[in-house]
Amino acid sequence: MLVRSGGLAVLCAAGLATPAAQAGPIYPAPDPDGFYAAPADLAGHAPGEVLRSRPVGTHPWPGATVWQLLFRSTDSHGGPIAAVTTLITPGPGARPLVSYQPFVNSLGTRCAPSHSLFDGGMQESGALGLMLARGWAVAVPDHLGPTSAYGASRLGGQITLDGIRAVEGFAPAGLQGAPVGLIGYSGGAMSTGFAAALAPEYAPELPIVGVAQGGLPVNPGKVALQIGDRPHPLFGLGFAVAMGLQREYPEEMPLDRALTPAGFALRDQLANVCTDQIITAGAGHSVGEFFTAGMQSDPVLIATMHANALETFPGVPRAPIYQWHGGNDQVPLDQALATAGRYCAAGTPVLFDVIPGADHAGAIVPGAMKAAGYLADRFAGLPAPANC
Template sequence: MLCTVSVCLLASPVSAQPLYPTPDPDPFYHPPAELAELKPGQVVRVRTIDTGLYVGTDGYQVAFRSTNSGGHPIMGVTTVLMPRGVKNPPLVSYQALVNSLGSQCNPSRSLFNGELQDAVGAMLPIGRGWAISLPDYLGPHVAYGAAKLSGMVTLDSVRAVRQVAELGLAEVPAVLAGYSGGGMATAWAGALQPTYAPELRLTAVVAGGIPADLKEMAFALGFDPHPGFGLAFAAAMGLEREYPDRLPISDQLNENGLWFRDFTKDACRRFLLFHGITRNAEQLAASKDMMNSPEAHAVLRENSLRFHDGVPTVPTFLWQGRFDTMTFFGPVQEVVNRWCAAGAPITFHPYDIAEHLTTAVVGFPDAWAYVEARFRGDPLPATC
């Protein structure tokens, strides 16, 4: 994921009209009237699903109560693939590469419609005899870029999955894993767990390619052309959805910008990248004098792991490219240093690589070896 947030489209707060995704027509995704009466992570409903090409699995979807960035109740959904014939398997909560604005791009849909590019990775845990849960961690408004939200939804998804008796996952070892945008959700979940879900027992957190400072990424993007501009624009729209009173980005778009917003409101990653490659912020913003909003900067800091005080308490494996031009190394190193100084059990693997997705591939074997070792109960490696 390129989670650069186009703060260049932000200015002083005024009345905003965010454009939300087209709601999923399936009633399963509709929250009940009594949602606010439920506790975070409490199950709303469960259904079995046809897992299609994911052979050897039984599929379930679980709807649950979660929390948005403003502290208000929302409904979340996660999709669980169970290895057939395995009783009480270990659980991997895998935060996939979503990078999108449309509800059809969430894993509960994109696992089966061809949009989820790392869907094949779901078969690795299944092949090991593990269960895998893939939450729609961007929430019901598909708020791409809202990192704190993603962490809370991730934690609540594991809470919910543990409650579904027919899955048999109440007491099994559980790991959180993800890369890039999924890595951001995963790392945030690990940092939030001691305060947001202190009762939730986790075995490990594994995250790579983490966008740890959204403000730095936004300023690095600026108004110039960038191959990832489509994702940056989508992140700006996603943050506006999550913070409509604080980030009225739509009010700062010109006619072309509003058209592009409408054109991409339900778009997935490949569509956003393709149609963003010939565009930049200068073409879509009404003014260049849009990078000095204290409120915008505050929201970006609130969603940047670099500035979050939380420290994980479970064993955590992180990996990052030293020269990654999409998710910068420096902020992640700073987070690692702070967590290590606080006594967190951190294992950090930097790689001398610049290309973002190459780092994912190179770090993948070490990350999964770490997961396997935690499931076996091996002693922790030397940390920090």
């Protein structure tokens, strides 16, 4: 299921043709809960500044305290946005903080973690209890942003970092200066990886001591090109990534000039839905049904893809990394190894673990168990191992 998170990402590379009647991105319906609304003076606040907060009284973690924080972040063009993180802490007082980025493969705002944590929609929620049992506080950001821009991984990294800033600056939680670990798998690893790579310049003050990322698609566009125009059971996710990127890059991703009538219909159908509906709608379809033939070499489109691919993003994490990947993962292992090797060559300790025989879904649990131990050692101040 988790190739969903980014592995098909840019089936949208089908190019630009004759303009269609309908133009511009299709955005999701705004969240009806006023808590999510950005204040009028948003631009006057600093990245990571808490704009609004509320306690969550009913939740599935006995004995824990839960808050939701609306904070100021920055979009891919440098503009101010409001984003949300959910903070769960097992008790008062100082403790390590883990920022957990789930694999959110959706286009509707109701699919965001701040909702799915409480309505049963988040498949990974069990992992949070294990981290709380270690005494760690856990922050879960809505890392796709206010327009659910699925595929805009750099945006996800910025939101993740600003969410950590918000938590550490939120006095009632008592987490000022807490050591920070990052963790995410698949699509969550894309935001995690970008947060780690962006941190030295975007948020150098954050005390990030370790990163754990698994099943990481470091260049989703390459995966899409390898799939080509064959029918695919997860085609809907690739189409959804094209929609999400157009939301974040409306000038660089003019899908209205590339969609067929069937493509417009599918775009309307998917505008506000979550993962399962996206997969069902696109299952067994292919690029040629929904996109006109075109210009995969368009330089603006390529630049947009590179800006959201860790393989081509020049930033290098400084925090040590544990990275795991299935030996039979549908997300290319060689690309992940090459990017990790570049980080190693730049001086970042990377411990890369290949799970023998595991596919994308099968690698989650064995790697996640090791990831928790890896972060525990970083919180304890132990030297970071590496196998560069």
